[in-house]
Structures are given as C-alpha cells and as structure tokens.
Amino acid sequence: LRGNHYLRVQGKLSLPQILTLGFLTIILVGTILLSLPIASRDGTATSTINSFFTATSATCVTGMTVVNTALHWSLFGKIVILILVEIGGLGFMTFAVLMFVFMRRKVDLTTQLLTQQSLNLETFANTRSVVFLVVRLSLAIQLLGALLLLVDFYPRYGLKKGIGFSIFHSISAFCNAGFDLFDNSLVRFQNDPYFLFVLTILIISGSLGFLVWKDILLYHEDHYLSLHTKLALTTYLGLIVLSFGVYLLTEGNFSENQHLDFFQRLMNTYFMSVTPRTAGFYTVAPTHISMGGMFFTMILMLIGGTPGSTAGGIKTTTVGILLIRVWATLRGKRDATFMGRRFTNSNVSRSLTLVFLVAVVLSVATLVLTLTEKIPQHSGIEYIMFDVVSAFGTTGYTLGLTPHLTVIGKLIFAVLMFMGRVGVFTVMYSLLNSKRPEDAFRYPKENVMIG
Amino acid sequence: LRGNHYLRVQGKLSLPQILTLGFLTIILVGTILLSLPIASRDGTATSTINSFFTATSATCVTGMTVVNTALHWSLFGKIVILILVEIGGLGFMTFAVLMFVFMRRKVDLTTQLLTQQSLNLETFANTRSVVFLVVRLSLAIQLLGALLLLVDFYPRYGLKKGIGFSIFHSISAFCNAGFDLFDNSLVRFQNDPYFLFVLTILIISGSLGFLVWKDILLYHEDHYLSLHTKLALTTYLGLIVLSFGVYLLTEGNFSENQHLDFFQRLMNTYFMSVTPRTAGFYTVAPTHISMGGMFFTMILMLIGGTPGSTAGGIKTTTVGILLIRVWATLRGKRDATFMGRRFTNSNVSRSLTLVFLVAVVLSVATLVLTLTEKIPQHSGIEYIMFDVVSAFGTTGYTLGLTPHLTVIGKLIFAVLMFMGRVGVFTVMYSLLNSKRPEDAFRYPKENVMIG
Ligand SMILES: [K+]
Ligand SMILES: [K+]
Numbered sequence A, B: 001l002r003g004n005h006y007l008r009v010q011g012k013l014s015l016p017q018i019l020t021l022g023f024l025t026i027i028l029v030g031t032i033l034l035s036l037p038i039a040s041r042d043g044t045a046t047s048t049i050n051s052f053f054t055a056t057s058a059t060c061v062t063g064m065t066v067v068n069t070a071l072h073w074s075l076f077g078k079i080v081i082l083i084l085v086e087i088g089g090l091g092f093m094t095f096a097v098l099m100f101v102f103m104r105r106k107v108d109l110t111t112q113l114l115t116q117q118s119l120n121l122e123t124f125a126n127t128r129s130v131v132f133l134v135v136r137l138s139l140a141i142q143l144l145g146a147l148l149l150l151v152d153f154y155p156r157y158g159l160k161k162g163i164g165f166s167i168f169h170s171i172s173a174f175c176n177a178g179f180d181l182f183d184n185s186l187v188r189f190q191n192d193p194y195f196l197f198v199l200t201i202l203i204i205s206g207s208l209g210f211l212v213w214k215d216i217l218l219y220h221e222d223h224y225l226s227l228h229t230k231l232a233l234t235t236y237l238g239l240i241v242l243s244f245g246v247y248l249l250t251e252g253n254f255s256e257n258q259h260l261d262f263f264q265r266l267m268n269t270y271f272m273s274v275t276p277r278t279a280g281f282y283t284v285a286p287t288h289i290s291m292g293g294m295f296f297t298m299i300l301m302l303i304g305g306t307p308g309s310t311a312g313g314i315k316t317t318t319v320g321i322l323l324i325r326v327w328a329t330l331r332g333k334r335d336a337t338f339m340g341r342r343f344t345n346s347n348v349s350r351s352l353t354l355v356f357l358v359a360v361v362l363s364v365a366t367l368v369l370t371l372t373e374k375i376p377q378h379s380g381i382e383y384i385m386f387d388v389v390s391a392f393g394t395t396g397y398t399l400g401l402t403p404h405l406t407v408i409g410k411l412i413f414a415v416l417m418f419m420g421r422v423g424v425f426t427v428m429y430s431l432l433n434s435k436r437p438e439d440a441f442r443y444p445k446e447n448v449m450i451g
Helices: A002-006 A015-035 A048-059 A075-090 A092-102 A109-118 A127-157 A159-174 A193-207 A210-217 A227-254 A262-274 A291-303 A316-330 A345-372 A382-392 A407-422 A424-432 B002-006 B015-034 B048-059 B075-090 B092-102 B109-118 B127-157 B159-174 B193-207 B210-217 B227-254 B262-274 B291-303 B316-330 B345-372 B382-392 B407-422 B424-432
Strands: none
Touching: A015 A048, A015 A075, A015 A407, A015 A424, A048 A075, A048 A407, A075 A127, A075 A159, A127 A159, A127 A193, A127 A210, A159 A193, A193 A262, A210 A227, A227 A262, A227 A291, A227 A316, A227 B345, A291 A382, A291 B345, A291 B382, A316 A345, A316 B345, A316 B424, A345 A382, A345 A407, A345 A424, A345 B227, A345 B291, A345 B316, A345 B345, A382 A407, A407 A424, A424 B316, B015 B048, B015 B075, B015 B407, B015 B424, B048 B075, B048 B407, B075 B127, B075 B159, B127 B159, B127 B193, B127 B210, B159 B193, B193 B262, B210 B227, B227 B262, B227 B291, B227 B316, B291 B382, B316 B345, B345 B382, B345 B407, B345 B424, B382 B407, B407 B424
C-alpha cells in the first residue's frame, strides 16, 4: 500500500492537500457559524477574526481562547465549538468514512487512502472496520466519562446543567481540547481528587491514539503489540513518571497550598504531570508555577502526545526514537533498536527532520511575534515562547499573550495550531505540492508513526 | 585513514579521551596559575572556583567572566589568560606538534592522529605542513591585527599600554575569545568604525576555520574548493547578511543613539551581525537590545561558527546541511545536494543527532539552573537560557546571571563551555568510552565537518 501515498487523487490534488483543505473547510464553516449573532450570548455578531481563531482552536483541539467560552458564547455557540472539537478530535476523515457507511455505500479507494493518511495507517487493509472500532470506542469512553463526571456535577449544578457540563467536559477532555466552562480552568477542582482522576483517565484514553487502542483491544486475539504501540506506551508512561518527579522538585508538591491535604496536593501534581503535553487543563495556572516548572512545561507541550491521537506537538514516539538513536550513536552502535526491533533509517531521519523543521518554524514565529505583539514591561521571552509552543502543542495554556493577540498574532497562532494538529509534514507537503520522498533504503522492518 | 579513528592509542585511552583530557589538563594548569597570589592585582589568592571558571572560559575561548578581567587580574594573570586563549584558539594539539617540530623530531603517528582529530582533518597525509600553515597564518593575522589596532590605540593610550592592548585584543578577537580590558566590552568604540572594522576582520579570519583557509591559500595552485569550504563560506556569508537584516529590523539601526551618525550606526549593526555567533564582543550590551534582537542573538549563539575554527555552538555547516536536507525532504527529493555534490547519509544523520543532543543538554542545564540559581524578580526565562546558550556557543554574552553564578552554576557553565569548544560528540564519546559508529552506508562522496 506504500506506493499509494504518492497517488494524486483525481489527478489534481495530492493527499496532503485534500487533508489540509478538508480541515480548512471545517474551520471556515465553523467560523461562519460562530460569527452569527445567535452564536453569542448577547446576540451580536462576533468579529470574523475572533470567530476564526475560536473555530481553529476548537478544530485543532487546542483550547486557546480570545473570548471567554462560558461568558461569550450562547448554547448554540457552545454546541458548535463542541462539534468542531469532536470533528477535530476524531479526525474529519473518520467522519467522511462514517458518512459513506451510513449511506450504505462501499467506501471507495480514495476515501480509504485519505483515512489511512489521516490516521497514519499504513498497513490496514480494512479501513472501515478500524474506523468503526475507533468511533465506537471513542464514543463509549466519552459517554462513560460523562456519566462519571455527572456523579460529581449533579450535586454541584443540578441535573440539567450537570448533564450539559458533564458532556462538554468529557468531550473536551477525551479530545484533549482543554476547553472548559469555568472562568479559570479547573482551579476550583484542586480539592476534588475524584474529578481530577476521571479527567486524567479521559485525557490519557484520548491521547494514546487509535493504533495503540486497536492493539490493546485485539490483544486477546492475536497477542501482538506493534513496535509503535510498545514505543508509544513506554514513552507515554516514562513521560508521566518523569513529569511527576520534575514537578515534585520544581513545585515542591504545592506545599504552600495549606487548604489542601497531602493526598490532594499529590493528586494535583499527578494531574499536572498528565495535562500539559496536550490537554491544556490546569488546577494551578501556568502563571503561578515556578520558572523551572514553566520551562519544563514548555518542553512537555513541545513533545505533545501520541501520533494518530488527538494530540499535537512533535509526538512522543518521535522523541522516543531520537533518544534511542542518540544513545545508540553515543554507544557506538550502528542500529537504533527497541524491544528486539530495529528502527528504519527513514523513520529516524524523518523524525530528526521533523524536529529541526519544528525548531525553525517556532523560532521564526517567536521572532516575528516579538515585533508584532506588545510585550508588557518585566515580561521575559517566555511571554511569547510559552504561548507559541502551547499553540503548536495544541495545549492551549497561556501566560497572558493569547487574549491580547493582534490580528497578525492571531493568524500566526492559527497557523501554529493548524500545523500542530494536521502535522507539519502534511501542511508543508500541501504548500509545496510535493510528494513524500521515496525511502533511500528499506529494511524489512517496522515503521513507527512520528507525527 | 578513516579506520584510524577507532585506534586505541597505547591500548588504553581512546582519541576523544586523550583530547578531552588534554584540554582538561590545560584548564587545570591554568586554574593553578590563576589562583596564585601574583595573578591577582591586589596580591591575594583567587578562589579555586573563580580561577577554574576563568581558566575554562579562557581555554574554551568563551570570554565569560566572574571577575572583571582588567580590574582583578595582574599583568601575570592577564598573560596567563592570553596564553590559555591562544592555546584554546589554535587547539592544544597544534602546539604539541609544534613542540615536536621544534625539538627536531619527526612527528609520530599518534600525534598526527590526534591533530587530525582535533582539527577534524580526515584526508591530510601531511599533518605537519598543515599545522605549520595554520600556525604561520594565525600568527601573521594576529600580528597584522595588532599593528592595525595600534594605529587606534597608540593615540589613545600611549605606546606601552597601546602595544599591550593591541596584542591582547588582536589575540582575543582572532581567537573569538571575547575577553577585553575595558569595563563594558567595546561600548566606547561605538563611534570608531575603523576599530570595529579591523575587529570584525580579525573575528571573521579566526572563525572561518583552518580548512577553509587552507583551501583559500592553495586555490592558486589547485583551483579546488572542498565541499566543506563551499558550504562553510556560503552559510557564513548568508548568516551575516541575514543577521544584518534581522537586526536592522529589530533594533531599527540604533536610531535612538543620536550621538552616532548614520554610517556609525550602520557600522554598529554590522558589528552586531558578526560578533554574537562566537566572538562575544559588543558595542551595545545584550541587556540593551530589544526582545526580538535578544531572541535572535540566542539563535546565532546556538549556531556558532565554522567547525575546525575557534568557534563553539552547533556550527554553521551543521545548520547548512540540515536546511538543505529539510528543503530536499519537503520538495520530495531523495538526496540533499549542494553545488553539485551530495551529502552522505551519515553526515546528515550525525548533524541531526548533534542538534537533538545539544537540545537535550541545554534543556537539562537550563532546568537544573532554574533550581540552583537565584533569579531576580521580573526576570524571564532568558535570564537563564541566554547565558546557557552563550556558554555553549562560547560567545560569552550575559544578561546578568554569569557574574552571580553559584558554585554549582559555575561548574555547569564550565561543562557547557567545554562541550561547546571541545565538541559534544568528543566529550560524550570520552565519557562513555565508546568509539564512533561505523557508517551504515557509504557513498564515494565528500564529508562535511559538522563540529
Ligand atoms: K488542548
Ligand atoms: K567568545
């Protein structure tokens, strides 16, 4: 199936271009809907740039806001945002296939190819069953999550508001979108370990990625885990453990929060070690953590989640491959190996290229923003850098810049969120209208998705 | 000669280990000399950590100071610093070979191999003649530079002090060390285009690297420029032009400096576009430039100069190769080519590994320093990051952290300077006691030095 990547569909647009245009279309439809008077709470039309920014942020599951989600948008507006999040989270190609299925037509080859590209599937013959699996699983987890959240929200907000809040935050958490209906993310839930735990389960479920889930779900049948799944789970777990340790060190387990007991504080540190990479919720605002914690959070946002999931960033497997490659190089080893498998050269080289490309893109964005944005006195370069990385990692944290962005700034951030979600390579290939390079060397080995 | 890299000299130490230990020995001798009472101006012994930091900074041609060079050190101390700079700049192996030559003994194979490793020479049969060429050229340029500076310094400081200052600053500039005998780098020379121009010529001469010079000097004979020289010159020139443009944009050609005329201001912008990558002199302090200029300076310091020169950082050719590789990947091209030559796979992959490794090292250093150092209120993360990159790029700029470093901070900075000068791979190979990996694939093509 490999060669199919290079097919020009209908002889006009390349696959990356169709994917890019598809996401763009969804964002534009969202922009139009959100700019309608009925989308805002006070019944006035929202400015095009703010509607565009919000639609991009929702579709790219970033959660960055230039207007307060709870206060500015009407119920209609909130539902539009939720639908955009769901489309962005599951990927619009999944939906396209679903539509075909519901129309009882056989999925045609073009759509199959697009879905495979979108989900980074390279080896699945039966796209339809994978997509069904993905969608069923996703909806089941989100439904279960909403029920578990309702246990907490019902006593707080009553039945009607409780159900609405449960659904909204379950979807937002599973899709790692980070939108919330409170004025200060989840700070009020600092002392609610049950809520925080349910939310991290939703976040982790959504950020493992569909391939990992498929491997886990089918494990009882074939007892097989792909190299991708092994690496993704290892790096994911490793990053949570590392984050927990580093945040314990930099934030001292929030010991100044005397209104929380030790276990509650530990729960906040755990929550913090799960969310920054792409979910973007917080119980302690990024502006209130230490300099070291802020810097480490930037690194986590840059890394992001698993490819094929709702996550942004350069992806966990990319970092995993590179760490293994560097260690092999330093040990004088020829091959980068993991759990008895060898990474292909093209896999490693694409990972490295991706990281370098991202470094260039983020540096240029930061440099341009220092010229276009107003930086408050006493603010450091992190005032720009942190939000730039947050947009690219589709985390959605801000140190204060995002709500005050200029129009140029909002456009740059929209591009960053788009690249973070759709993939740097996909966007670049679309712009340059080029195909993926043929691999210079091929091993009979497995590829790992790198985003 | 390739296989010789893997030779264990005397069956005990690997080549990277001998190089690392050699530099360490020089630093330790320098530390002892600088901690003597006669090295300081007031005749008291300097603390070991400050002597060690200064010796490291001098040997690694960084120019970072924890005590004021002009005010703290005696003439003896200044001469020690100057000798360390010269040794660090030309590379201690050049000196070892010179000593052999002066002792009228034939250079033995071990020394030849060490010199080749040190200068990144892979294809020279006659090490001795190359070293002679390097040393003669370096000394000639430094002598000429001192004479040209004397034209400026004689009227200012009289003959004796003028000669001393000329020699000191010529060596410091050629070796890209950035040490100066004034209290505020070269701010007082803002209105002295002649001085600034001579200094940039010295800086550029020293940072082109020996291989480039050899190619240029022998061009009338063989009309041959290596791929390395072509790429090094192109990236070098490109970076100066880019820097000039960006600084014009971010600093507005220093238009607030009304005491300077337009040409003088342009000269300062030009000076600024040459020095940050590794020299570390300035006429406008890093604390006085814009946020965008500061961020761009960080990028330039990270890039550094040409490998095989007195420069630190990840090196210009590394960045050049990676830009070409990324562009080729995005254009769907299989090979990264430049001026009719193809880069080898191992060259590209080592470049990428280097960049990733450096990113990890600098991130960990920054994170640890946020915990160990006292950060003034209202300071951003650049208070740490800028100085960290400056140390690794052996530039020597500071936003204020360096003079206030804790003992742990000084040790971390010493390691960063050391890695920047000796080379990340060399240091890592030494620590891990491993050999370079065999290349998985070999083309009959040229390698480019990447640092
Ligand atoms: K998010
Ligand atoms: K320097």
